[in-house]
Each structure stands twice: as structure tokens, then as C-alpha cells.
Amino acid sequence: MSTSPLIETLRLDDEQDALVIIDQTLLPNEVRYLSLKTQSQIWEAIQQLRVRGAPAIGIAAAYGVYLAVKHSTANDHSTFLDEFRQASRYLASARPTAVNLFWALQRMEDVITSSAVITAGADVDIPQLVTALRQEADAILAEDIQTNQAIGENALALLQVGDGLLTHCNAGGLATARYGTATAPIYLGQERGYHFKVFADETRPLLQGARLTTFELAQAGVDVTLICDNMAATVMHNGWVQAVLVGCDRVAANGDTANKIGTLGVAVLAHEFGIPFYVCAPSSTIDLATANGQLIPIEERNPEEIYRKWYQTPMAPEQGVKFYNPAFDVTPAKYISAIISEYGIARPPFEPALRKMKEQG
Ligand code: MRU
Numbered sequence: 324m325s326t327s328p329l330i331e332t333l334r335l336d337d338e339q340d341a342l343v344i345i346d347q348t349l350l351p352n353e354v355r356y357l358s359l360k361t362q363s364q365i366w367e368a369i370q371q372l373r374v375r376g377a378p379a380i381g382i383a384a385a386y387g388v389y390l391a392v393k394h395s396t397a398n399d400h401s402t403f404l405d406e407f408r409q410a411s412r413y414l415a416s417a418r419p420t421a422v423n424l425f426w427a428l429q430r431m432e433d434v435i436t437s438s439a440v441i442t443a444g445a446d447v448d449i450p451q452l453v454t455a456l457r458q459e460a461d462a463i464l465a466e467d468i469q470t471n472q473a474i475g476e477n478a479l480a481l482l483q484v485g486d487g488l489l490t491h492c493n494a495g496g497l498a499t500a501r502y503g504t505a506t507a508p509i510y511l512g513q514e515r516g517y518h519f520k521v522f523a524d525e526t527r528p529l530l531q532g533a534r535l536t537t538f539e540l541a542q543a544g545v546d547v548t549l550i551c552d553n554m555a556a557t558v559m560h561n562g563w564v565q566a567v568l569v570g571c572d573r574v575a576a577n578g579d580t581a582n583k584i585g586t587l588g589v590a591v592l593a594h595e596f597g598i599p600f601y602v603c604a605p606s607s608t609i610d611l612a613t614a615n616g617q618l619i620p621i622e623e624r625n626p627e628e629i630y631r632k633w634y635q636t637p638m639a640p641e642q643g644v645k646f647y648n649p650a651f652d653v654t655p656a657k658y659i660s661a662i663i664s665e666y667g668i669a670r671p672p673f674e675p676a677l678r679k680m681k682e683q684g
Contacts, residue, residue, distance in 0.1 A: 324472060324510045326496045327542030331356075332379050333500070335386050335460070340393060342386045344374040347497055351538040362391050362410055369417035369424075372529065376498020377572045377608055378467050381427030384414045385460040388431050393453055400447040404435055419620040420581055420651045421572040422610040427463055434459045467500040470605045473665035475507030478568065478603055481661065481668070482508060482517065486565040489522040489555060489593075492583035493535035494570020494603060504603035505568040506540065513545050521547045522558050526583060528628040528648065552585050559596040567593045567600045574602070574609045578656030578673025579616025584649055590658035599660040606664045606684040609677050616653035624648045 333344045341358035342365055349355050357373065359365045365387040368374050374383045391410030397403035411428045418424060434440075434455050440447055482488070488509065495503035502510055512519050521540055526532035533549055540547040550558060558564055567589055571582040580586075580602050593600040613619055626646030630639035639646075662669040662676075666683045669676035 324475060324502055324507070324514060325543065326502060326510055327539050330496050330539055330542070332497055333374055333383055333386075335389075337457075340390055342383060342390065344368060344383065345497070346373045347375055347535060348373050350497075350534050360390070362387060362413055365390075366414055366417045369414070375531070376493065376495075377421035377423040377570070378499040378504070378605060379497070380418065380421055381423035381607065382460070382464050382467060382500055384417075384424050385427045385431050385463045387414050388428060389453070389456045389460045392456065395449060395453070397449060399445045400435075400440065400443070401445075403447075403449055403452065407432065407435055418622055420622045421608075422613075423572075423605075423607050426607045430463060431456060431459055464500045467605065468502065470607075470665040471499055471502035471504055471507045474504050474603050474605065474663055475502060475511040477665070477668055478508035478601060478663045479511050479515075479517075481599070481601065481663070482512065482519070482566060484517050485519075486517070487520045487522065487558075487563040489524065489558065489564045489567045489589065490536060491524045491532060491567075491569050491586050491589050492526045493531040493539075494568075495536055495539045497535050497539055498570060503539075504570040504605060506536070507603065508568065509540065509545055510543060513543060519546065520563070521545055522555070522564060523547055523549050524552050524555060524585065524589065525549060526585060527552055528632070530633070531583065552588075555589055556592050559592055559598060564593075564596075564598055567598060569600075569602055571602050571604050571608055572651055573613065573619050574604050574662060574677065575613045575615045575619060576611045576674055576677060577615045578659060578662060578669075578671065578677065579619070580604075580654045580656070580659060580662070581616065581619045581621065581651045582654065584652050587652040587654045587658075590654040594658050600658055602654075602659055602662045604662055604664055606666060606680050609664070609681050611678060611681055616655060619651075619653055621652070622650040624650050
């Protein structure tokens with residue numbers, strides 16, 4: 324499956340002891356890579372959305388904790404574990420909604436707390452543990468690529484040649500190691516002559532749809548049309564959309580799904596117009612420990628993102644106005660036609676199907 328050669332979301336530079344990311348805040352006008360060496364640089368990059376998208380921040384954090392302990396001088400297991408946990412807690416505090424961040428950090432911690440390591444106790448070989456952490460972070464990245472390929476195949480089976488597709492935010496290659504989740508079937512369809520026509524919601528306030536989704540789809544030669552968020556109803560009413568494909572940051576056990584703010588509105592519209600609404604999610608985004616969407620923590624961000632960030636002058640009076648800037652919303656399961664993971668297609672009622680997918684992981 325071919326995506327843009329311009330885009331490499333993130334990678335480890337082991338010689339430089341750095342996490343290298345494409346700075347997504349500068350796209351589409353500037354392609355600049357950043358070498359992040361310190362924990363605070365990695366935390367800031369995640370918090371400021373220089374690296375973003377649920378799977379990508381999980382991978383960034385995995386490499387982040389590896390780098391944090393790579394040159395540890397600890398000579399016993401418990402000191403090493405303390406150092407690891409300090410870095411892990413810090414990186415976990417960068418953003419609250421995408422469960423992949425916590426999932427990846429837990430996977431990394433499991434390397435250090437696995438029973439074989441615990442049994443070795445104080446005599447544990449720290450350099451060997453560091454190598455194992457590196458391998459685990461590499462595995463998380465490599466699995467993400469395979470997972471997205473599988474999501475692409477599974478989702479493509481639900482689509483027809485010539486379909487109009489609407490997507491929200493960026494669940495693309497930039498949000499993952501490669502291919503994206505919601506974009507994986509689009510890239511696959513592009514290769515196989517499906518001639519999709521994609522509508523990308525701009526996705527206020529941070530414009531991930533305008534800046535990132537159109538950028539990467541256009542680079543790959545996909546037919547993509549940018550619309551403002553408030554135009555989705557019109558393109559649906561015009562009969563131009565046969566399916567909605569979105570990514571997600573956390574799927575609760577009952578199928579309620581948190582994704583970029585505005586997703587709920589798109590889901591309600593799709594329901595009204597009888598258009599299937601598909602959520603593309605790696606199994607790592609399924610969080611069975613969260614029973615329903617009301618329990619998913621929703622990040623609130625700086626109000627300036629709404630009225631000032633993209634404008635030369637503020638677009639709202641700064642005095643006497645209250646601002647509310649949630650970064651995500653929750654789409655109740657009843658609006659979701661299917662949740663598509665690397666293991667297949669879950670249909671309502673979601674809970675048993677999601678449990679089965681999680682068990683396969
Ligand atoms: O705030 P962002 O840009 O990190 O939000 C990203 C999204 O909402 C994506 O749709 C989601 O993380 C899925 S990425 C495959």
C-alpha cells in the first residue's frame with residue numbers, strides 16, 4: 324500500500340538518542356523534522372500535537388520511556404523500575420483521552436515487571452532490560468503498520484468502487500506509524516482502482532482535516548475535497564457520501580467511542596441520512612476497563628485555539644465571553660454501524676465482539 328514518500332511520522336534515532344518526529348503543527352506549509360532528546364521535549368511534542376493521533380502518541384511514548392532509561396546507572400531492578408515509572412508517569416500526563424498512550428506505556432512496563440525479570444531480582448541484567456525495552460518499542464511500531472494494513476483490508480470489504488467517503492480529523496498515516504486507520508482502506512482502494520471521492524472535514528479548532536488529511540491524501544493522489552465542518556450535512560444531503568470513516572481515541576466496552584470533537588455531529592448526521600458510520604480502531608484503542616463513553620476522560624484545551632491561534636487578530640471579544648474547548652466528543656454506540664479493527668468487523672451489540680477482538684490481541 325503506497326502512501327506519501329514525504330511523510331514519516333516518527334522514528335527512533337538510536338545514535339543521536341533522539342525521537343525524530345515530523346512537526347505536525349507546521350504542516351502543510353513546512354515539512355520539518357524535530358529530534359527530541361529530553362523527556363520534556365517529548366512531553367511537549369505530545370501535548371502540543373507536534374506528534375498526535377492515538378497510535379502515534381503511544382509509539383512516541385514507548386520510545387520516550389526507552390530513551391529515559393537507556394543510559395540508566397541503576398544497578399538493581401527496583402531502582403531501574405523506579406526510574407522507568409517516573410518517566411512513564413510523566414509522559415502519561417501529556418494527554419488524557421487516547422488510551423493508546425497508556426496501553427503502550429503499560430506494554431513497556433510489562434517488559435520490566437514480567438515474571439522472569441522479577442525472579443532474577445536484584446541480579447537482573449540492566450543493559451539486557453534496556454535492549455528488551457528497545458525491542459518492545461520497535462514491536463509496537465511494527466505491529467501498528469501491520470494492524471493498519473489489516474484494518475484497510477477489513478474496511479475495504481465494506482466499500483464499493485466510486486464511493487464518496489467522508490472523514491473527520493486526521494486518522495491517517497500521520498496519526499500512526501503508517502497508513503492510518505480510517506485512511507488505510509482509502510490508500511488500499513487507491514491502489515486497487517476504487518476511485519473513492521473523499522470529503523475531509525476541516526475539523527476545527529486545530530484543523531487536522533484541512534492541514535493533515537488533505538495533505539497526505541493529496542500527496543498520495545487521492546481525490547480529496549476539503550469542506551468546513553458545517554458543510555457535512557450538505558454533502559450528505561446531496562447524496563455524495565456513501566460511508567463515513569473515522570478513527571478513534573478510545574472505544575469503551577459498550578462501543579461508545581471518543582474521537583476528535585465534531586465526530587458526534589457527523590455520526591448523528593450520518594444516522595439521519597442513512598449513511599453507514601464506520602469507526603476504524605486498532606484493538607489497542609479498545610478499552611474494556613472503561614464501561615461506557617461517559618467514563619472516558621475528555622481533554623479540554625486552551626481556549627485560544629478557538630478564537631486566536633489561526634488568526635492575525637482575535638476572532639472573539641476576549642473579555643466577557645466564556646470559552647469551552649473540548650478536544651474530543653463521545654459518539655454513543657447507537658450511531659455506529661461497525662467498529663473495524665485488525666481482527667475484523669464488530670457490529671452491534673458491540674460488547675461481546677469487542678471482548679473477542681481484545682482476547683485475540
Ligand atoms: O487531537 P488529535 O489530533 O490527536 O486527535 C486525533 C484523533 O481524534 C484521531 O481521529 C484519533 O486519534 C485516531 S488516529 C488513528
